[in-house]
Amino acid sequence: MHRTKVRIVEDALDANNTIARANRDDFDRSEVTVLNLMSAPGAGKTSLLERVLAELPEGVRIGVLEGDVQGSYDSDRLATLHVPVVQLNTDPGFGGECHLDANMVRSALPALPLADIDLLVIENVGNLVCPAEFRVGEHARAMVCSVAEGEDKPLKYPLMFRACELVIVNKLDLLPHVDVDLERLLYHIDAVNPGVRTLLASARTGEGVGELRDWLHELAARKVTAGT
């Protein structure tokens, strides 16, 4: 029975990868770079995006695909910043999927003005496990890790930390108020994903927001160059 379960999961991942490749082809044709942005619930993905989008990188047109179990709280927040935002809810199929998959993202493509976007940020459902297992057609993956979550999270959820090329350590302003050693947290991140780029940030104080904006700019440029 255990074997059957693994088989079903593998089949589901196979199907997911096929659809993810189709999404990727569509993104490449439209010369859109796609970032899959992940984190635990409440780590600050939306708040960081709000800060970044408030001062858009010069010449980079950003769109956002918001993934949530239900509701449109985050997309409502981002819509005030005058960027194209499409909300995707994972609850219709079941009690609520804990991650976005390639088919869900595919269903949102017709609603996205791909021709008018250079960089599409897909804000995944808040979860440190399954979102790392399902590709959605993205070119890059980044995660936000709040210092309030504790310094042991890279060790407990290593796949997520390994799946990303950038780890944004957020809520740095809370460091004096939590029992977390930043050096040890960074050491743990590097232990599970040696050499991975990290970015220290605080959506509250604005620390690191400029660096994140620069990184998104480079990411968009990376794709536009590859696409020509």
Next chain:
Amino acid sequence: MHRTKVRIVEDALDANNTIARANRDDFDRSEVTVLNLMSAPGAGKTSLLERVLAELPEGVRIGVLEGDVQGSYDSDRLATLHVPVVQLNTDPGFGGECHLDANMVRSALPALPLADIDLLVIENVGNLVCPAEFRVGEHARAMVCSVAEGEDKPLKYPLMFRACELVIVNKLDLLPHVDVDLERLLYHIDAVNPGVRTLLASARTGEGVGELRDWLHELAARKVTAGT
């Protein structure tokens, strides 16, 4: 294809419920009350348990089943408190399951000294979605919600908040340092689960730990009475 997926999920949940009932029967026979304790990653489940277990409730013998994707960081922490702790890892089957299911818990039963336990606390994998969907044979469900996660979490993950009879609002010491209105957070909790009991706590300062200990005491008594 979507319909097939729902069907597979429903079959999996059916099988899970059957095994959960078998677990529940075993717990009842041993007169053990079981609490399924859930939260997002880093909300403070283990830290609260450490505080509670450091001064055990009079006459209540507690055991802990630790659920993690991998590693034994939390069970190592709790083992120093001289309570029976069994570690359950969800990663062997796949990249890592994002929740405990009834069969995983069943596989741990032989390692648990049920005859010497009044209250078994099952610390689930950190995740606000799937753990609420899979019963494991528990008598009660509680969750920990950190104020650092933001006041919108009940609205974004309502199933989890609805599935629990107690919501522990933790990290209260961080309130002065985060942009969260406690009244609004409590209002949102009550909106998705009207009348649910809430408990304000801080594992760091010890606030609410006595109340949590009392609640666990009542929980254990509830079962012992029902079992006689």
